[in-house]
Amino acid sequence: MSSGKGKYAVGFIGIGKMGLQMATRIAAQGYPLHAYDAAEGALKAIGAVSGAHAAKRLADIGRDCEVVILMLPDSAVVKKVLFGDKDGLVAHLKKGAVVIDMSSSIPSVTRELGPRLKAAGVDLIDAPVSGGVKRAVDGSLAIMAGGDVAVIARVKPLLLTMGKAIIETGMLGSGHAMKALNNYVSAAGLLAACEALKVGADFGIAPEKIVAVLNASTGKNNSTENKLMQFIVSGSFKSGFSLGLMKKDINIATDLAKSLGSQTLLGEVLLKSWADAEAKLSGAADHTEIYRMLKN
Numbered sequence: 001m002s003s004g005k006g007k008y009a010v011g012f013i014g015i016g017k018m019g020l021q022m023a024t025r026i027a028a029q030g031y032p033l034h035a036y037d038a039a040e041g042a043l044k045a046i047g048a049v050s051g052a053h054a055a056k057r058l059a060d061i062g063r064d065c066e067v068v069i070l071m072l073p074d075s076a077v078v079k080k081v082l083f084g085d086k087d088g089l090v091a092h093l094k095k096g097a098v099v100i101d102m103s104s105s106i107p108s109v110t111r112e113l114g115p116r117l118k119a120a121g122v123d124l125i126d127a128p129v130s131g132g133v134k135r136a137v138d139g140s141l142a143i144m145a146g147g148d149v150a151v152i153a154r155v156k157p158l159l160l161t162m163g164k165a166i167i168e169t170g171m172l173g174s175g176h177a178m179k180a181l182n183n184y185v186s187a188a189g190l191l192a193a194c195e196a197l198k199v200g201a202d203f204g205i206a207p208e209k210i211v212a213v214l215n216a217s218t219g220k221n222n223s224t225e226n227k228l229m230q231f232i233v234s235g236s237f238k239s240g241f242s243l244g245l246m247k248k249d250i251n252i253a254t255d256l257a258k259s260l261g262s263q264t265l266l267g268e269v270l271l272k273s274w275a276d277a278e279a280k281l282s283g284a285a286d287h288t289e290i291y292r293m294l295k296n
């Protein structure tokens, strides 16, 4: 990677709710940024960001960039972008390039992709994030990075434009495993918080009192602090993280547990809860809309 003192060109693929904010921060730090998305609207949005260039084709990203970040819906799309039907990104990348998959992907698929990229002279690390759109905007995402420590060290300054805490989790795929496990815990906390809110309100306690007690007590969690009042009691249901993506993450965590023979008591309940919600409300609904499933 020819970093020298100057900043190397960065490709960013997947300019969605998270990607737009993350890419904007990278461009603001002076990295020449080349972005690509399948959706015209996303390309328009990044094209309007100072220091960012909207690429027309994946091949342009491969030709122009030394490091390419993926922020895509899931492993199936990651695979499609990397290898395509005929003409994926990998065919156009320079030898020595680094691909960072920051999407919430399936760890076993990531582990298969590593050697395939290596055969093309390209390094792959996984560096998924937690914190949502709000923390993507202010650059305080939690980033869990898996893969070769030397490769992670090379791109650490770039990761630090998006996150404050970068936790190296070990082998390739371990960041993706931890991301799914984190969202498993997050989903359990949200469902429990929604149930407490619903039961307390049915009993006649004011919602703000319920949330105040939880946040002053041992029931406090990320959802009681950052989701109940903001997105559920307010009725906005606009956290910026979709129901379908949460279900995907729970699925990855429960599949991981199954593949290892590890027992999860909550797994089936969480999976069924978000799958039922997805069937009823659509995957594009906000993940906090799980609360609506508790309505009488």
Ligand code: NAD
Pocket (backbone or CB within 6 Å): 013, 014, 015, 016, 017, 018, 019, 036, 037, 038, 039, 042, 071, 072, 073, 074, 077, 080, 081, 102, 103, 104, 105, 129, 130, 131, 132, 133, 239, 240, 241, 242, 245
């Ligand atoms: P999103 O749906 O808003 O964005 C995904 C983007 O990928 C879209 O712009 C879409 O057009 C693009 N895309 C889809 N297929 C493509 C293809 N073949 N080629 C190029 N672009 C393609 O999703 P998001 O909420 O930004 O999430 C992105 C990833 O980050 C997911 O893996 C998600 O699980 C994870 N994540 C999301 C959040 C959040 O709060 N939204 C938080 C942490 C992690």
